[in-house]
Amino acid sequence: MLSTTAQARLCSPKQAARLSRVIAPLLTTSTSTLGHPVGIHLAFIPAVSQHPHHNQSYGSTRAFSTTPVNRMRDFFPAKETENIRETPPAWPHHGYTEAEMLAVVPAHRKPTTWGDVFAWKFMRFCRWGMDFCTGMKNDQKVDKSNPTTATHSIKPLTESQWMIRFLFLESIAGVPGMVAGMLRHLHSLRRLKRDNGWIETLLEESYNERMHLLTFMKMCEPGWFMKLMILGAQGVYFNGMVLSYLISPKITHRFVGYLEEEAVHTYTMAIKQIDDGHLPKWSSPDFVVPDIAVKYWHMPEDKRTMRDLIMYIRADEACHRGVNHTLSNLDQKEDPNPFVSDYKGGRAPPRPALKGQGYERTEVL
Ligand SMILES: [Fe+2]
Numbered sequence: 525m526l527s528t529t530a531q532a533r534l535c536s537p538k539q540a541a542r543l544s545r546v547i548a549p550l551l552t553t554s555t556s557t558l559g560h561p562v563g564i565h566l567a568f569i570p571a572v573s574q575h576p577h578h579n580q581s582y583g584s585t586r587a588f589s590t591t592p593v594n595r596m597r598d599f600f601p602a603k604e605t606e607n608i609r610e611t612p613p614a615w616p617h618h619g620y621t622e623a624e625m626l627a628v629v630p631a632h633r634k635p636t637t638w639g640d641v642f643a644w645k646f647m648r649f650c651r652w653g654m655d656f657c658t659g660m661k662n663d664q665k666v667d668k669s670n671p672t673t674a675t676h677s678i679k680p681l682t683e684s685q686w687m688i689r690f691l692f693l694e695s696i697a698g699v700p701g702m703v704a705g706m707l708r709h710l711h712s713l714r715r716l717k718r719d720n721g722w723i724e725t726l727l728e729e730s731y732n733e734r735m736h737l738l739t740f741m742k743m744c745e746p747g748w749f750m751k752l753m754i755l756g757a758q759g760v761y762f763n764g765m766v767l768s769y770l771i772s773p774k775i776t777h778r779f780v781g782y783l784e785e786e787a788v789h790t791y792t793m794a795i796k797q798i799d800d801g802h803l804p805k806w807s808s809p810d811f812v813v814p815d816i817a818v819k820y821w822h823m824p825e826d827k828r829t830m831r832d833l834i835m836y837i838r839a840d841e842a843c844h845r846g847v848n849h850t851l852s853n854l855d856q857k858e859d860p861n862p863f864v865s866d867y868k869g870g871r872a873p874p875r876p877a878l879k880g881q882g883y884e885r886t887e888v889l
Pocket residue numbers: 694697732733736787837841
């Protein structure tokens with residue numbers, strides 16, 4: 525848990541107060557009664573007990589956490605039953621090579637149609653709102669003229685600021701794929717038409733986003749205010765996405781493409797700030813990646829730092845970026861999904877992670 529005492533060390537008192545007020549009043553009843561100050565429950569003590577090779581136990585305090593490990597509640601433990609050993613992910617992750625993850629770079633697709641412009645401007649508005657609500661200072665922002673590709677800022681964010689952004693971003697990022705998949709599924713049922721392979725990719729995207737969220741939830745326990753914000757955001761965002769997808773799936777995919785540009789940018793910034801030594805809690809050798817993440821991404825034993833984890837997540841976001849920009853370029857009713865198609869002449873299927881602007885229709889059909 526990152527108490528206000530810790531926040532004062534990680535960010536200015538004013539910023540800490542604002543973060544506490546805006547995002548994280550956050551104490552559970554049990555901790556409140558213990559008299560601990562209000563703050564963000566960052567613990568970074570994910571699934572220690574689930575790793576047989578980690579011999580630390582609950583009850584110790586870690587260098588990167590101000591919270592004794594035994595106060596971090598595992599608030600979605602696996603359900604123990606008499607006969608089930610484990611429940612693996614329904615959509616196993618396809619994995620990445622190191623080279624693929626390193627090749628991911630922030631990118632921006634220039635808006636060309638009025639629909640693109642609308643999607644881009646609305647994305648900028650959402651980004652402004654998030655920066656405002658999370659108390660991001662001007663000197664923590666990048667060059668305004670290249671907001672999704674510039675990575676230099678005067679001041680770094682703190683670990684708690686990053687975690688708030690990750691949590692909030694991931695809690696809404698899992699919505700569009702589910703909405704689009706659901707609406708295409710219903711469309712296929714009522715119009716008695718095939719879907720051409722879009723639904724599975726879209727649902728898998730939302731599943732993948734939810735795995736990102738669950739991974740961060742194992743490191744940071746949101747309080748009631750953050751939960752309330754997530755609840756409200758989902759209520760507004762889900763209904764907005766349904767309406768938007770019914771009106772124009774093309775513009776909606778473009779909007780999601782821009783959202784994913786932001787995600788790639790966010791994680792690239794976090795990696796840069798880890799590399800620059802600004803986030804010592806995440807660079808600590810004591811840091812343990814949550815077990816849920818190790819299993820999902822099949823993370824090798826020597827590649828389980830926070831930086832490694834963010835590299836995997838960033839590569840996922842780059843896939844979503846390429847997929848959604850490409851889907852926006854296709855005929856929504858007739859075109860097959862190129863990312864699950866077999867090509868003639870042994871041609872390899874497109875690689876969305878490495879195509880920041882997405883593929884044009886003529887490139888993939
Ligand atoms: Fe994500």
